[in-house]
Amino acid sequence: MKSIxxxxxxxxxxxxxxxxxxxxxxxxxxxxxxxxxxxxxxGKGALDGVLGNAGTDNVQGEAQKKLDVLSNExxxxxxxxxxxxxxxxSEEMDGPHTIPTEYPRGGYLLVFDPLDGSSNIDxxxxxGTIFSVLRCPNGINGDEERAFLQPxxxxxxxxxxxxxxSTTLVLTVGSGVHMFxxxxxxxxxxxxxxxxxxxxxxxxxxxxxxxxxxxxxxxxRYISECVAGKEGPRGKDFNMRWVAxxxxxxxxxLTRGGIFMYPLxxxxxxxxxxxxxxxxxxxxxxxxxxxxxxxxxxxxxxxDVPPTSLHQRVPVILGSKNEVERVTAYHAGT
Ligand code: AHM
Ligand code: MG
Numbered sequence: 001m002k003s004i005x006x007x008x009x010x011x012x013x014x015x016x017x018x019x020x021x022x023x024x025x026x027x028x029x030x031x032x033x034x035x036x037x038x039x040x041x042x043g044k045g046a047l048d049g050v051l052g053n054a055g056t057d058n059v060q061g062e063a064q065k066k067l068d069v070l071s072n073e074x075x076x077x078x079x080x081x082x083x084x085x086x087x088x089x090s091e092e093m094d095g096p097h098t099i100p101t102e103y104p105r106g107g108y109l110l111v112f113d114p115l116d117g118s119s120n121i122d123x124x125x126x127x128g129t130i131f132s133v134l135r136c137p138n139g140i141n142g143d144e145e146r147a148f149l150q151p152x153x154x155x156x157x158x159x160x161x162x163x164x165x166s167t168t169l170v171l172t173v174g175s176g177v178h179m180f181x182x183x184x185x186x187x188x189x190x191x192x193x194x195x196x197x198x199x200x201x202x203x204x205x206x207x208x209x210x211x212x213x214x215x216x217x218x219x220x221r222y223i224s225e226c227v228a229g230k231e232g233p234r235g236k237d238f239n240m241r242w243v244a245x246x247x248x249x250x251x252x253x254l255t256r257g258g259i260f261m262y263p264l265x266x267x268x269x270x271x272x273x274x275x276x277x278x279x280x281x282x283x284x285x286x287x288x289x290x291x292x293x294x295x296x297x298x299x300x301x302x303x304d305v306p307p308t309s310l311h312q313r314v315p316v317i318l319g320s321k322n323e324v325e326r327v328t329a330y331h332a333g334t
């Protein structure tokens with residue numbers, strides 16, 4: 001079988017399926033190209049002096065790693081001149097990035113977490129880039145924060161790249177989820193799985209167990225029933241995995257099913273949760289729903305949450321549909 005590059009896949013999506021237009025195709029190609037550069041930088045690791053802290057904090061008061069800053073710069077530089085964007089925003093910047101006046105502006109907004117799972121960079125464990133694409137609303141400038149404050153259901157595309165033993169780009173434009181693996185010799189992403197589906201049932205959960213004492217009752221109930229295994233109410237043994245890189249944990253769920261939880265707890269309640277809505281929860285929820293899974297805060301579908309600020313946080317429970325529905329039911333008290 002002939003291998004299908006990301007470029008060819010996108011052209012076919014545009015030409016035959018009419019799922020995307022030329023601008024969105026260009027945008028996705030540019031993001032993918034930036035991810036290749038990030039992959040190369042990560043791959044060099046200590047050889048290139050890119051590990052360690054940058055010595056700066058981001059708007060959320062988190063210490064930035066050198067690779068956080070570098071990945072952010074790579075994505076900004078790649079995207080700002082193409083003419084397809086009205087604005088860009090990122091986990092690593094306080095507000096939207098202003099596109100220099102010498103470049104034309106387009107109709108899309110790009111929001112991203114340039115390098116998710118930063119705590120794993122220095123220990124050589126998988127990290128990833130997450131991105132979400134929205135349309136810039138009429139009459140609002142893409143430099144303005146309010147342009148980005150749209151519920152996740154309005155996303156026109158979302159994806160992530162996981163930098164693991166191989167580099168894999170996972171993409172949805174609202175017509176299923178597709179995986180592309182980077183062929184490092186050729187330098188291009190190649191379609192390796194079309195129309196990925198998450199199994200509805202699972203025996204694997206992902207949660208940071210060290211937060212157990214901070215959880216709410218429905219999460220306690222769900223996890224204790226999993227841990228009780230065959231002898232408990234679920235009547236089967238569960239396994240646990242926690243990479244602490246959301247991208248890697250979600251990638252595992254897309255590959256073999258599972259449930260990922262960073263729920264509301266008393267430690268993060270004041271902030272609204274741990275993970276960020278616009279560039280972590282929304283793109284991942286769009287991908288998971290497109291793959292037949294579900295994503296909720298416990299109380300509401302994530303894609304329906306109306307954003308109030310760029311760096312807003314939200315509880316996240318996503319993955320295999322039947323498990324997510326069970327946790328939702330526990331939250332509803334049933
Ligand atoms: P980051 O964007 O600063 O890297 O934080 C997000 C990450 C997620 O990838 C991961 O699921 C979570 O934080 C891990 O948190 P913890 O270290 O509390 O387990
Ligand atoms: Mg992140």
